[in-house]
Amino acid sequence: MLDAQLTAQLQAYLERVTQPFEIVASLDDSAGAQEMRELIEQVAALSDKISLRLDGQAARQPSFRLNRIGQDLGVEFAAVPMGHEFTSLVLALLWVGGHPPKVEPEVIEQIRALDGDFRFEVFMSLSCHNCPDVVQALTLMAVLNPKVRTVVVDGALFQTEMEERQVMAVPTVLLNGQPFGSGRMGLEEILAKVDTGAAAREAAKLSEQAPYEVLVVGGGPAGAAAAVYAARKGIRTGVVAERFGGQTLDTLAIENYISVLETDGPKFAAALEQHVRAYDVEIMNGQRVEQLSPAAEPGGLIGVKLANGAELKARSLILSTGARWRNVNVPGEAEYRNRGVAYCPHCDGPLFKGKKVAVIGGGNSGVEAAIDLAGLVEHVTLIEFAEQLRADAVLVRKLESLPNVSIVKHAQTTEIHGDGKKVTALSYTDRGTGQAHTVELAGVFVQIGLVPNTEWLKGTVELSRYGEILVDPRGATSVPGVFAAGDATTVPYKQIIIATGDGAKAALGAFDYLIRGGAAH
Structure with a gap:
């Protein structure tokens, strides 16, 4: 099941385990159960802090739970988590074994403070590159809060159940047996949905932020490049994004970004974020911008209003909102989205x-x-x-x-x-x-194809008949101090490498605008 290289890597990770725990398997006679047993036996053999039991009686078989000794943490895999989900398994093993997650302390406290009964079921497939974020977020919540239970279900392994429950897209999450969400979701987004007071607290916190010199709207390749180039000028830079990484999160293979021979979308998105965080850039992820307010006077502050009610101010703005899949717009498409x-x-x-x-x-x-x-x-x-x-x-x-x-x-x-x-x-x-x-x-x-995410800009920024933001050679829009870059603009050829160059150009254009005191070039 695990080759020599994976075995060596996993053994090195498991050296970080500090608390003993057990893997409790519920197996049947299926081929999937045989694969699962082989995997968990290999895992258990790599650490003296892991014990294995084969006497589980879970409702779904084959499956296995991860329990600290004497404590059921509510983490269960009805899956053989290989492929894209192998990292999810490794993280679950580490977290259950006491290794601290790389999550901000305030987020950990927010998870631990959740009160209620949260029984999550996340249906995924091993080939799904959007699923690991959801699986890992819900697994972490179960590890940190005893009131949260998470079962990870491989749709290919439990195809009959998927059909009976009309789950036709992954990832799909059920909470207490009812639909909770579908598609890629980060930890912040999930917490915002279950913690009803989170949005108001976050809005108040964001509204207190001092004005930015450059505020980037959108966290895809264009937005990331704009943030890096702006921050390298030593000016106060922020990024507000609905999901950092943008369309690259939905891209399986990337083989045409010069100097990177081959990678996948989620890895590329993680590298973008890592690069931006290497500078003094404030990232406000999981936030949707709904309104743009141009400056009242030349060189004045530009405002943006977020969906949660927060308002941010900046001396210059870079719009890099990207694009999304275009709908075919025929009867039945909306009705059967995620149902075929x-x-x-x-x-x-x-x-x-x-x-x-x-x-x-x-x-x-x-x-x-x-x-x-x-x-x-x-x-x-x-x-x-x-x-x-x-x-x-x-x-x-x-x-x-x-x-x-x-x-x-x-x-x-x-x-x-x-x-x-x-x-x-x-x-x-x-x-x-x-x-x-x-x-x-x-x-x-x-x-x-794609459609630009610019509907919210109608009436404030000049758009083409296709909804793209009109920009000049420096990335400037029709609104003073507002620049744009990437797939949301009229720049031809929607490619990652073009978007990153476009973001750099817009940041340089914004900096030039700032040093000239808000005057046009």
Whole structure:
């Protein structure tokens, strides 16, 4: 189960364990149980502080719990946590074993102060790069607070339960048996939802902040680069972001960022944050900006209002709000989102193993999604609006070679059908003949590009007809002191490396604005 390299790494980590604990397994006769037993036996053999019991009687089998001796911490894995979740297992072992988490002390106290009955179930897949953050946050909460219990469930291992409970996207979190959230969530976001007073406390704290010289809105590659370049000028810099890392958190492989041969999105996002934190930059994560107030006079303070009611002030502002997946906007899409309609093939693909699915979009992302899914599902139907696929030729050739893929070009998706609980079919119209067609399937993956996150700026900053922020060569917008960078702007070619350069340029533009006393260049 664990190769020599992983075994050596895990043994080194387990040397940090200070409190003895036990792994209590509940196993059946399945192949998954055999893999689980092999894994936990290897883990237990690496530390004399870990004991193993095989007499568990948990409701889900196979599964295992992590307990301190004489204390049930409420941490359970109904999974063989390898792949993206191996780090989650390592952290759980360390935390249960007494190693302190790398979390701010005030956050730890907030978790310990939670009062109530919190029984979390987090459904994930081992190929999901969005799941570990959620798994690790909920696991930590269970370790720190006896009123919190967390069960991590691998959807592929418990596919029947997933279908019965209509869980069709990962990560999906249930709290006390009721839907709590779906998609990537950080610890701060989860705490804000369960701690009802957290938002008001945070708003009051943020509103007390002194004005920034440069305030960056957005924590993706453009925002991170802008923050680093601004902070290196020795001026007061802040970043307010809904989720630090932006779209890179939803990217599986990154192979075109010069000097980094290959990495994945979450690792890249973590490196961005680490670089920003190396400077004296205040990061306000998990915060959504809702309103921009231009300065009342040249060189005056610019204001932004957050969703929690807080107000921040700055002498200059850099907008790097990025973009999000574009919706196909047909009947059934919104109704069946996360119930068969998905946007991340890497995350949700394993949930459709052996089933029929469709991919909407014939660009690189759509064709790559279809190729990936073809290795998991029974059949993939790719639907492209144009007369030809727009993806790179090498990808198209690969797609055309797959026996379980149908390619439908010059077609317009008209409706996604369902039975009230999940997706059952998709309808499209042949744009050449006008003939309507319906394909029976279980899932639809939408891959038709991006839309800028700029709706909140309408009426304050000049936007293009596509909703992009209009910028000049220095990143300046139509509002004095307000600059913009990255995928939210009119700058062509939405690429990570272009966004980072764009963020650096906007920061230099903002600094030039500041040293000129707020005068235009």
